[in-house]
Amino acid sequence: MKWLAKLAWKNIWRNRNRTIITMASVFFAVILSVLANSLQTGTFDNLVKNVVSFYTGYLQVHKAGYWNEQILDNSFEVSASTKQKILSQQNIRAVAARLESFALASSADVTKGCLVAGIDAEEENNVTGLKQKLIAGSYLQAADAGVLLAQGLADRLQLKVNDTIVLIAKGYHGATAAGKYAVKGILKFGSPDLNDKALLMALVTAQDFYGAPGMVTSYVLSLNETKSLQATATTVQQALGSNYEIMTWEQLMPDIKQHIKADADSMRYVLGVLYMLICFGVFSTLLMMMVERKYEMGMLVAIGMHKRLMMLLLLIESLLTVLAGCVLGILTSVPIVYIMQKYPIRLSGESAKAYERFGFEAIFPTSTDASIFISQGLIVLVIGSVLSLYPVYKVFRLHPVTAMKR
Amino acid sequence: MNNTVIDVHNISRVYNPDTIPVYAVNNVHLHLQRGEFTALVGPSGSGKTTLLNMIGGLDKPDAGTIIINGMNITELSPRELVDFRLHNIGFVFQSYNLIPVLTAKENVEFIMLLQGKSKQERDQRVQQLFKEIGMEDKLNVRPAQLSSGQQQRVAVARALASKPQFILADEPTANLDSKSAANLLDIMALLNADENITFLFSTHDQRVINRARRVITLVDGKIASDTAAVDISQPHKFETV
Ligand SMILES: Nc1ncnc2c1ncn2[C@@H]1O[C@H](COP(=O)(O)OP(=O)(O)O)[C@@H](O)[C@H]1O
Ligand SMILES: [Mg+2]
Numbered sequence: 001m002k003w004l005a006k007l008a009w010k011n012i013w014r015n016r017n018r019t020i021i022t023m024a025s026v027f028f029a030v031i032l033s034v035l036a037n038s039l040q041t042g043t044f045d046n047l048v049k050n051v052v053s054f055y056t057g058y059l060q061v062h063k064a065g066y067w068n069e070q071i072l073d074n075s076f077e078v079s080a081s082t083k084q085k086i087l088s089q090q091n092i093r094a095v096a097a098r099l100e101s102f103a104l105a106s107s108a109d110v111t112k113g114c115l116v117a118g119i120d121a122e123e124e125n126n127v128t129g130l131k132q133k134l135i136a137g138s139y140l141q142a143a144d145a146g147v148l149l150a151q152g153l154a155d156r157l158q159l160k161v162n163d164t165i166v167l168i169a170k171g172y173h174g175a176t177a178a179g180k181y182a183v184k185g186i187l188k189f190g191s192p193d194l195n196d197k198a199l200l201m202a203l204v205t206a207q208d209f210y211g212a213p214g215m216v217t218s219y220v221l222s223l224n225e226t227k228s229l230q231a232t233a234t235t236v237q238q239a240l241g242s243n244y245e246i247m248t249w250e251q252l253m254p255d256i257k258q259h260i261k262a263d264a265d266s267m268r269y270v271l272g273v274l275y276m277l278i279c280f281g282v283f284s285t286l287l288m289m290m291v292e293r294k295y296e297m298g299m300l301v302a303i304g305m306h307k308r309l310m311m312l313l314l315l316i317e318s319l320l321t322v323l324a325g326c327v328l329g330i331l332t333s334v335p336i337v338y339i340m341q342k343y344p345i346r347l348s349g350e351s352a353k354a355y356e357r358f359g360f361e362a363i364f365p366t367s368t369d370a371s372i373f374i375s376q377g378l379i380v381l382v383i384g385s386v387l388s389l390y391p392v393y394k395v396f397r398l399h400p401v402t403a404m405k406r
Numbered sequence: 407m408n409n410t411v412i413d414v415h416n417i418s419r420v421y422n423p424d425t426i427p428v429y430a431v432n433n434v435h436l437h438l439q440r441g442e443f444t445a446l447v448g449p450s451g452s453g454k455t456t457l458l459n460m461i462g463g464l465d466k467p468d469a470g471t472i473i474i475n476g477m478n479i480t481e482l483s484p485r486e487l488v489d490f491r492l493h494n495i496g497f498v499f500q501s502y503n504l505i506p507v508l509t510a511k512e513n514v515e516f517i518m519l520l521q522g523k524s525k526q527e528r529d530q531r532v533q534q535l536f537k538e539i540g541m542e543d544k545l546n547v548r549p550a551q552l553s554s555g556q557q558q559r560v561a562v563a564r565a566l567a568s569k570p571q572f573i574l575a576d577e578p579t580a581n582l583d584s585k586s587a588a589n590l591l592d593i594m595a596l597l598n599a600d601e602n603i604t605f606l607f608s609t610h611d612q613r614v615i616n617r618a619r620r621v622i623t624l625v626d627g628k629i630a631s632d633t634a635a636v637d638i639s640q641p642h643k644f645e646t647v
Binding site: 003007010011013014295296299300301302303304305306307309400401404 | 459462464465485488489491492493495496497499502503505506507508517519520521564565568
């Protein structure tokens, strides 16, 4: 059968332009689909990383039922052993405890509702990189008596560092909470919502203010490997038992999840059109080839070549061509994708400012996830292989006398 | 010993039986002995190609039987027919007999590869055949670099390479100038004598007809005359082209 492979190879190059057109359609299809996919995945990963690291974290642990009714009475006792149990799970990078609730914040003239988060300063910085968001003043100490204000909230209340803020709230078990705090620093959050509302203080200070010593409302978790989100959530849930609810960022921020899904759906149409284009490119050359070689194939069957052998010959020819285009496409797209990850597309001007206002860097990195290359390569290969069945079908239907008529 | 190679019993082939029927071959009865060198002649549209296709197992008669070397080929399935053709019949068509991407040698070897012949056997046969067609210097040349006459000679060599029962050639000289046509006929006649191979070829070229030892004339799908029917025992007399 070596001679058949040799003949296939010679046939591939009998019309060099045609083969190059076929290979090129496959080649560019692979590159474009890999690039489109990796850009989309990379951008989303980046978006999620940004949004998640703002505040929410990849996973949160609450007392069961807290998410539906976010009140202090649904808090739970902070425990070093629980925290240790979470940290001992695979893929958990860091844990930060929070006591979150609401309060009315007043300065000399203005009163505004705000979101109060009692945080462990060190842990929080590990999980959300809070220190980097500081734009004035200084960061919290472990049992700091001062508070940090989000920039928007500080502006509304017309407060600066070292000014005083008064908080009134409903405390734990219906108690009334009130306190007076020095503004220690100003934070700039990417999310406009948080930027207008957030007030952060040391966890013990918050527990003291709300009259909830030793209590927290959530553990915020960061992960080593962000892809196995659901699996990690499941293992944490199993480790902690049903007294706790574990929520992923997708559940905590369903609108972002929705946005990503909608965008992915529209990408599917773009890819669909792209796949159609290769179909036309490859199919038209196959069609041309079959017309050109019809007489010859009729002649070969006439002199005694079995159709199955001829089908095999044509299959080898078209599969080799498609495979070569595919492999070359993947080999070429790998460095392109890596370079575009290292030097991502960067917006400039007005649109860049819009992104930066939301706390994003206006960059669109590519994802170098191997599965993108594999899946896009395979999809194009499958399309090409299915198209390769056309010559096989034509040979199946071939009648030597008809084929040799001119 | 029965020396009949081709035994055609009252075959007919009708095109468009439901609309305007065309009797391409109409009740033809015909026998060919081993070693014959026979021309099938007749005007265009007289049914030569249709008859040859049926004898070659490429087309089926609507009526009648064809027995080749004792085997009724009208009963074979398409797949069996492919094997039958491969091992029993050598084909030479009017033109484009060769695979353009293969050399002359590889084209002749091709049919033996289909037959699963060993390398040694192939090489030996190729050498012998190219000597016989006088093209030993063109072994490694692609068809495009050969003249039409040379291409047809390679096609004849390929037809012979499989050691068939007989060779069918449908207007093998139609695309050749008279010198190349004469040359091809010389080679065919030589091979007919050397290898005792049976030739049945169609033509409407009088100079080619003159070289045949037996001439069967078709008119409107019927045998109008057959020199063998007149006198088969007469010694063959060559007429000059
Ligand atoms: N596929 C076909 N369909 C209909 N008529 C055909 C077909 N092939 C041949 N014919 C008719 O059959 C007759 C014999 O054709 P053919 O065998 O090709 O003659 P020749 O080879 O002597 O020129 C002609 O009238 C031709 O038009
Ligand atoms: Mg004809």
